[in-house]
Amino acid sequence: MKSRVYFVRTAEADAAAAIQDKLRRLIKAGGVFDVLEPEQRAVIKIHFGEEGNNGYVRPELVRQITAEIRRRGAYCCVSDSNTLYRGRRTRSDEHVRLANEHGFSEETLLAPVVIPEDARPGNDVTVPVAGKFIQKANVLRLYTEADILVGVSHFKGHGLTGFGGTLKNIGMGCASREGKLAQHSEVAPFVFVEQCVGCGTCIPVCPVDAISMCEKTARIDSKKCIGCATCIAVCPHFAIQVDWSAGGKTIQQKMMEYVLAVLQDKKGRGIFFNFAVKITKECDCLAKDDPRVAPDVGIFVSDDPVSVDAAAYEQVTAACGKDIFRQLHPWCDGAKQLEYAEALGLGSREYELVEVR
Ligand code: SF4
Ligand code: SF4
Numbered sequence: 001m002k003s004r005v006y007f008v009r010t011a012e013a014d015a016a017a018a019i020q021d022k023l024r025r026l027i028k029a030g031g032v033f034d035v036l037e038p039e040q041r042a043v044i045k046i047h048f049g050e051e052g053n054n055g056y057v058r059p060e061l062v063r064q065i066t067a068e069i070r071r072r073g074a075y076c077c078v079s080d081s082n083t084l085y086r087g088r089r090t091r092s093d094e095h096v097r098l099a100n101e102h103g104f105s106e107e108t109l110l111a112p113v114v115i116p117e118d119a120r121p122g123n124d125v126t127v128p129v130a131g132k133f134i135q136k137a138n139v140l141r142l143y144t145e146a147d148i149l150v151g152v153s154h155f156k157g158h159g160l161t162g163f164g165g166t167l168k169n170i171g172m173g174c175a176s177r178e179g180k181l182a183q184h185s186e187v188a189p190f191v192f193v194e195q196c197v198g199c200g201t202c203i204p205v206c207p208v209d210a211i212s213m214c215e216k217t218a219r220i221d222s223k224k225c226i227g228c229a230t231c232i233a234v235c236p237h238f239a240i241q242v243d244w245s246a247g248g249k250t251i252q253q254k255m256m257e258y259v260l261a262v263l264q265d266k267k268g269r270g271i272f273f274n275f276a277v278k279i280t281k282e283c284d285c286l287a288k289d290d291p292r293v294a295p296d297v298g299i300f301v302s303d304d305p306v307s308v309d310a311a312a313y314e315q316v317t318a319a320c321g322k323d324i325f326r327q328l329h330p331w332c333d334g335a336k337q338l339e340y341a342e343a344l345g346l347g348s349r350e351y352e353l354v355e356v357r
Contacts, residue, residue: 003304003348005311006030008356010277010298016060019277022356023064023299029356030301032271036148038073043146044111045173047154048080048099050287051088057154057275059103065150065273066111076150077114078104081140081173082233084180084242087287090233092117116140119230124176129264131257131344133250138179139262148269149174149262151305155276155312157293158283160184161252162334163325165309166272167341168283171255174262177229183254184242188225189232191218195239202231202240252337259305260344274300274312281328293328294320306347310338315353 008026010019027033036042044065049056062078069076080099082090089095092115099105099113106112116123118140125141143149151166158164172180181189188210198216210224211231218239220231232240263270276297280290297315302308313334317323325334342349 003302003307003351004354005300005302005304005307005351006032006354006356007300007311007315008298010296012292012296014296016058020060020064023061026299026301026356027064027068029354032301032303033068033072035268035271035303036069036072036074040074040147042069042074042076042148042150043114043142044076044078044150044152045143045169046078046080046152047169047173047284048089048095048104049102049284051098052288053284053286054289055154055156055278055280055284056102057152059108061275062104062152063109065152066109069150070110074148077112078109079114079116079142081175082115082118082177083285084177084184084229084232085285086232086235086238087285089285114142116142118177124178127261127264129257129261131254131260133254134182134257134261137258137261138176138182139174139258140176143174143262144265148271149266151270151272153272153274154278154284155274155300155309155316156279156283157281157325157328158334159329160332161255161337162329162332163313164283165274165312166305167259167309167337167346168255170262170305171258175258177233178227179258181227181229181242183251183258188220188222188227189229189240189242191220192239192241193217195237197237197239199236202235205230205234252334253340256337256341256344256346259341259346263305263346268303270303270305272302272305272308274308276300276312276316279316279324294324302351304347304351306338306341306349307351310349311351311353313338
């Protein structure tokens with residue numbers, strides 16, 4: 001049986017109140033929250049946007065979702081994970097401050113903002129998964145232990161995966177920093193020697209003593225390194241970096257195996273929104289405003305994470321009259337993630353699109 005994807009059209013000219021009203025109608029018509037029972041704990045996984053970026057899904061829209069969850073007598077929080085790269089979203093305290101600056105707070109959302117700190121023991125969990133590349137996935141416990149996982153994703157382009165929507169938000173976004181590194185790279189991070197001042201801050205944080213000092217410069221022993229990525233976050237001089245291209249060919253497959261790790265025990269307990277609004281070339285990790293590259297299309301919701309991404313991808317392509325993501329990132333076919341996700345049994349690329357008016 002084909003999965004159902006519910007869809008409401010939006011346009012750039014729509015006022016904020018009009019989009020909120022459309023989202024409320026979509027939630028009601030789709031009935032996707034019927035799976036939620038009173039007292040259950042839902043976790044909304046979102047991207048709060050890097051500093052300077054404004055492509056992220058707006059807090060007033062997320063509030064429509066938290067309001068529906070509360071109306072049904074369930075609890076929820078709004079969450080993101082910390083980043084692998086160095087920026088304001090690398091550590092939880094600063095990440096929460098940035099989320100607040102972008103308008104996400106308990107007052108605006110009717111739900112707390114929760115960003116687990118990777119370094120705190122117990123916040124992550126290793127999940128066995130039957131993947132070709134990943135057999136043990138390191139993900140944040142908050143997401144695996146939620147009764148219901150609600151993905152709220154900005155659908156847009158991405159330099160490594162062609163496009164990013166629900167599958168990327170779950171696969172990369174629910175991973176710990178260690179899990180993100182495992183997906184991004186097949187190698188240990190390296191020290192950019194020109195930037196290293198030999199302060200030694202990175203040495204004591206390494207759990208396997210893989211970092212040593214040699215001629216006043218840090219060195220990483222890649223044979224010892226377990227890829228936890230802690231050193232990247234603590235270096236005050238941005239000297240520890242990741243070879244982003246090293247895992248380029250396999251990143252989409254690894255990411256889908258991480259989606260499997262997060263969702264394998266959540267059959268019928270996932271709700272996935274894609275906001276194909278202010279569609280940009282790059283993801284919301286970009287620390288600046290990224291202009292639109294396609295007309296606004298609308299909001300999609302489904303309990304099938306593959307169908308909801310397939311629908312958004314195809315509707316954006318139809319609105320542009322061409323595959324805008326392939327044009328912007330010619331070396332990267334985003335459709336591969338859909339194909340591999342389907343092969344893993346995560347959902348279906350075939351769906352029935354139900355437009356809500
Ligand atoms: S923390 Fe950074 S600057 Fe300091 S020794 Fe380590 S790599 Fe070099
Ligand atoms: S990634 Fe983790 S294990 Fe590898 S060198 Fe850095 S701190 Fe050590």
